[in-house]
Amino acid sequence: MERLKDKVAVVTGAGSGIGRAAAQLMSREGARVVVADYDTAAAEESAALIAQDGGDALAVTVDVTDEDSVARMTASAVSEFGGLHVLCNHVGGTNPSVDLDVLRMDMDEFDRAVARNLRSTLLGTRHALPHMIRAGGGSIINTASVAALVGDVLQTSYGAVKAAVVNLTKSTAVQYGPHNVRCNAVAPGAVVTPALENNLPEGVVESLKKGNALPRLGSPEDIGHTMVFLASDESRYLTGQLLVVDGGVTMQSSAAPGRRAQLPV
Template structure:
């Protein structure tokens, strides 16, 4: 993909979608700094970029810990001299906390708080420390991962849904506040993407039910999302900002 060569992009989060994005960015000649609560996962994402022709650094970062987030941003600037992009893709996926994310009456408040700390406050922290460097460099691009849970009412997963809606508002705030400084911000909302983790966690009958209501003839692949994120991080999208883009096979259709 054009418009990526030499760009320095920070990833807050690793895993399937991040790894697919790293492949596109690496092929375009970008340099990545990937932080994840699992350093091994961050390493696999960096390796995908390296195998595609890029380079990068992996490290262990809990996105809810401001000191660790700042250290990652500082490392990017120290090693590569600038930050051109930020991809916020981390999420609270601890099985126990996900199971306790139910509804407004029954939710475990500890699970609520941890989801807020990771899915929403963590994104804020990454933005807080990355944006000044983008402004100093004359601009940059932010991509935040959200979900169609931000638009649809869900009977359960209230904390997850609220954080995803909040990320949409956070994205628009950044686009509005820092646009004149050359900083763009967009969010990408994936549909059901068949990563290895999804295949393990979602029964086949559930996946079939979702596909039956999807206009597209197949489920998503991580590369579908990675291609859109890479486009938004590239110079090819320099007049796209403040948008929430659904990459979900047509599941979500909005005017």
């Protein structure tokens, strides 16, 4: 299948987890992909995996919080592949050991959260837009989280900045829709990646699973497939939307996990 034939995609945070899976799946659909990450070795590994699979990828070292670095990343897509049609702003996250409740919050971590999740998304968008407008359109995919939709006892800044990413998605969609640039966001639920495995205490993964309507946690590919859809022309009338890809955790009543045993099958 060639759902992204003739498209050039930039995926940030593509050295690991969901970003790597999204880049691989976009390549399998015919996109030429810039795999961007500040971990150079990881980006090169992702590019090598794509090449082994018969795809065309360029590894780029980027710090998505730094405007000059982001400008070089988008320019390299154009110089290497001749254009830029899809941007996946994927880097994000906070350090849960210091991203706590409002009173105990480490304010330096709050500033890092804004930079890593929100500033990075704004910078990527600013530097991709001129190329997309020149190409007659494009698709920007931002990475939010189910944390944007609910309050939590910890990770206050994570939820707050991801909610801001959702609003930035809508403003971008409104402002550049007339240029045929679409902008949507994906809100993953719990996805098994190195970030999740390294940061959550034992037992939490099991309780996350119970909170889902579906009987498992997500995989990077579950989110990557949604990103391919948003990158492709199949979603051409969809803009400013948040697609919640969470195994049903946010739509399920809090009573449901406890009552599940009462179901006959």
